[in-house]
Amino acid sequence: MSLQIIKENSSANFRKNLIAQTVAAALAVTSFASFSAEETSVEKEDLDDIIVVTAQKRTQNVMKVPVTVDSISAETIKQSGSIMLSDIDKFIPGFEFGDGDVTQAGVTMRGISSPNISVGGDPSTATFFDGVYMPRAAQNVLFSDMQRVEVLKGPQGTLFGKNAAMGVVSMIPNAPHADFEGFIKGTAGTDNLQRIEGMINFAITDNVYVRMNALTNTQDGFADNVADSPLNTGEKVWDDSEKDHQAARIAVKWDVSSRTNVQLSYDWDKLDQGPPGAIGLSEYAENPRDPFADTFANDVVNGGESRDMTATTLKIEHEFNDQWSMKLISSFREWETNNRIDEDGTQDISRYLDTDNHEDSDIFYNELQINYNTDSFNYVGGVTYSKENVHQTTFINTTTDTVTRLLSDQFNAEIESGVRDEISGLIGIPADQIPDSFVDQAMQGLGLPLEHTWNADQWVSALEVMGEADNVMAYLASLGMVPPGTPLTADFVRATGDVTYDVVSAGMGIAEIFGPSYSGMMWSENFINNGEFTSYGIYSDFDFQLTDQWNVFFGLRYSEDDKDFSWEVSETQFAEVRPGVSNVLFPARDELWQSKSWSKTTGRVGTGYQINDDHMVFASVATGYKAGGFDSLASPHSESDGSIIIDPETGEVVDVSFDPEESVNIELGYKGVLSDSLRTTFSLFHNILDDQQTSRSSKQPDQAQALPTIVNQDVEIDGFELGMDWQVTETFTTGFVTEVRSTDTETEEFYNDSGTLIPAGSSSSDTNTSYTLKADWIPDLGFGTTIIHVDYVFRENDRGAIIGEDDWVNDIPHYFDDTELLNARISWISDGESIEIGLWGKNLMDNRYSGGPGGRTKDILGTGYTSVNRGMEAGIDVKYSF
Incomplete structure (x- = not known):
């Protein structure tokens, strides 16, 4: 209407x-x-x-x-x-x-x-x-x-x-049409929200129409990033969820004849904004006990999220006669993205880590569809073809200060092993039976563990325990730098800068040991992936109207997906600054390609029965398919030295592809209208999903840092969905939609983000309920038209059913809260309908919640983080139509 x-x-x-x-x-x-x-x-x-x-x-x-x-x-x-x-x-x-x-x-x-x-x-x-x-x-x-x-x-x-x-x-x-119309709309709101949208539709000739529209949306962040890091000198520091997004579209439609039309469209999308803040929860964060504070500190260098995307689409529709018709769609879309985010939630330079995903991809998509329609029979069939080229470079960025902290942990492991052996020799108990408390006490007595090698006091203690302190000073004495017998002291380390570190580095043959003069430099290890994906499909679907009340339908589709994919990990560029260093997070890997094809025939069968004009029941069984693929961060190389893993039985490079997802869904439903005013929809479903591909932050053995990894699991879901809309009076309507479901999950074993092996297991979530209540009222104020809209959203929290979560997640404030949101809008439309003014509010109860936990650095750097939602928003919009 x-x-x-x-x-x-x-x-x-x-x-x-x-x-x-x-x-x-x-x-x-x-x-x-x-x-x-x-x-x-x-x-x-x-x-x-x-x-x-x-x-x-x-x-x-x-x-x-x-x-x-x-x-x-x-x-x-x-x-x-x-x-x-x-x-x-x-x-x-x-x-x-x-x-x-x-x-x-x-x-x-x-x-x-x-x-x-x-x-x-x-x-x-x-x-x-x-x-x-x-x-x-x-x-x-x-x-x-x-x-x-x-x-x-x-x-x-x-x-x-x-x-x-x-x-x-x-x-x-919206598609172009013959009528002239247009509008311009402006919106302003909290956190300096500024949104401008416009559209114009007009005819060039009697059968050629043009429609152009554009939208720009900017908004400040809701928490100030107060990071003051020397790493970010001259770079923009984004506040939490700061937005800057624009889009535009132009479409031209040509009615070639009464049976044929052609549409050509061009879409443009540009994004340049801040990502959600990594709100630190560790003792090193800005506000470790209050993630909802007005300030946080992320020192990610040149962080932010951007996307440049364009698409050109051609659509041709033709009716051969009253029964036969066809539609052809051909589109080319390309995009470049950059998403660089903080992964530690602090501005501690010695606990710095960020990930930076760059993607440069495109897809050429085509579909030819044929339709045949009569009063008792409908057919739709067609073919699809798509070609996708992908390129992604994932930069794992840290600092030399953080790398040195990681090496300090390796020193501690060696020292602790030596202390344990020494205690074992003194008291005559096997080393693996020595209580950890004994070892910890002994380490503390030695001024250890070593927190950071650039702490001069701890560095001296570590060298003394390792028996290297005298060797270092003897070597310096042989060079005439110190008198023979000079002891190694913390003051000497501080006074000589990198000297003792370089001596130890040369003596142990470890170039990654270096002194504090290298502080503040960046260290990057890069994953490089390329892919060529080709997809084919052919489908046919039939719908028979057996009687005026009863119809049946069935269909089949054959899909085939061919994927070629490559992995490469480059050597750190810090080797150009300090020759001899090699990767410390992930071993360097030469480029390696793998190819894999998947195919699947999917189908559906169902029926509907129209009880009368107001009531209908239906039932269906349908299958679905998601192509298999490759994990961009898990390649057929060993994790220890980067060499290729060979299958001992076949002698070929190990296949690291993951299986496709396959789903089966059984559904029963009802649609009806009661008393000409209450519309109701109900569906009851049972869904089986095999080999679901889930992304988990995982830290494999011998892997220095957790990364997203695909983990397969099998899922069964039982649930129902209900929707009701009631026109109470001529000017008041109310509605209700809800979903209730329970889920059983079986997961394969995997390492979580702390490196703990989570055994294969199963979990069952409690019945999960979500619903939305909404109402619209049109009061008669005597001038213009006023519409009042209100909606209330409730979503039950089911995060407790996630397998493999670390214990620290349980302490995240409001992470396990149910979600409750209240939103409203009051709009007024002038009698001539040319002006519309709206006042709106979102999250009017100002409820705050924590998002998914970030634990990639929790184990190695002690820095976990979360994300939080924006609080209450309010604003005004004005629209002028012509």
Whole structure:
């Protein structure tokens, strides 16, 4: 229902009723599980007829679609102030979208998330924009002039191909048309939020139309980064979640004839902003006991998140006759991303670590679809082809101060072993039976353990215990630098700078031992990955209308994925400063390629029964598939020296690919309208997901630092989803969506981020409940039109079921809290509909929560961290339409 229709009615009361129906329709589409179609000739005043769906790649009335789908309309996007997927997930049961890093965000569908850190893998839920598949770092785009967003849950391998093991998300922008229209909208809010959006649509000729739109969104961070590090001299220091994102689109549509149209579009997206802050929880952090303080300290050098992305898309649609039609989509999208984040949550130069992911990738996507439609039979089939080229360099950056701290730990291990042996000899007990407390006491008596070799007092103590102190001074005496018999003292170490360190380095043959003159220099070890991914698919799907009330459908798809992938780890560039040093975090590796192919036939079968015009039941069984892949940080090299691992049985390089995900979903559902005012959708599902690819921060043996690693697990999910919308009066509507699920998980063994081997095991989560309550009211104030929108979001916390979490996570404030968010918007529309003013608020209860823990440096540097959400927000927006 458009405001233009409202304008054409002179009765004030009838006008209010139509606006109420507009809001009700938008909300009904949200929870009623329907894919809205493009503009149709259906009369818009009839709410029972307006909701038309394309979830099965064919146009159908929502009441005859035997699948569970959801759609967010443009009206809901506007009333909720949404500009990204993370803003609208609250309206869709079973769907979440991460609101952290834009370039590494991911979909969670019915509790199953997709790891996006590796360019060698794929998401479990497929994301499409304007009918084109969007890989990992391209998924999160701004809602600039968006017509709707559609979410289809459960495996969708038949119609949508690979990587739809858990569902599909489709963003559909508005298309050009013949009418002249446009708008400009400005938004201002807390934390200096500034958002400007504009659109214009016009006809060049009688059959050629142009639509252009743009959006810019900037906002300051909500916590000040007070890091004052010499490492960042002259570089911008980002505050927590500081935003700067722009997007634009131009589309040209040509109606070649009454049966043929061609559309060419160009999309541009530019991001340059701060990542979520690494809020330190260690004793070395700015506010170790209060992650929600107004300040934090991240000293990451030249940190930030950026993405430059463009796409060109060609769409051709042609109707051969009243039954046969075709659609061709061809698109080329390319992007460059950079995501450099703090990994220690401090500004301690000797505990510094950051990761920096650079990606330069592109995808060429093509689909040819054929449709055949009659009153009793529908067919959709087609072929898909895509070619993706990926390149990622992952920089693991630290400082020479941190490297020296890590080497100090190695000294301590050797010294501790010697002390343990000495105690064993004195008391006659085997070394491995000596209590740790005895060894710790002895070490303390010696002024150890060594915290950092550049601590002169500790350095002297360590050399004395190792029996090297006299050797160092004897060597210096032989050079005439000191008189014979001069003892090694801390004052001498401080006075001579690097001298004693260089002597020990040469004597032990360890170039990585160096003195404090190298302090403040950067040390980087780089993972380099390249990939060429080719994907093919062919599908056919049939829908038979057996009677006026009963239909059945079934379909099959064959998918094949070929992946070539490479790994390389470069030598640290610090070797140019100090010749002879080698990597201390990960061994250097020469480039090595592997190739692997996966194929899968997926299918679905189902039925729907229309009890009457108001009630329908349906059932389906569907399978899905997510391609296998390669972990960008786990290569077929040994971890100890970087050499290639050879399979002793085959004599070939070991295969390090991970298996594809395979899912089966059984679903029963109901859709109905009660008393012409209460719309209800209900679905009950059982999902089996084999070999789910989860990303865990893992520290393997002989690995100095934890890194994201793919761990496979099997999952079974039982749950139900319910959506209800009730038009209470002509001017008041309310709605409710909820999801309840329980999950059983079996995980293979893996090392967690502290290097502890977590044995293979299983876990069962308690019943997890999430829901959203919403209401819209249109009070009659006598002038213009006022709409009041309120929504309340509750999500039960299920983090306690995660296998392998370290104990320190239990102490993170508000990490295990359930989420409660209250949002509202009051808007006023002028009688001429040219002006709209809105006042809005988000998280009005100002609830604060901790995000996922960062423990990559917890074991080696004692520095764990978390992320936190933004507090209450409020603002105003003004829109002028013409």
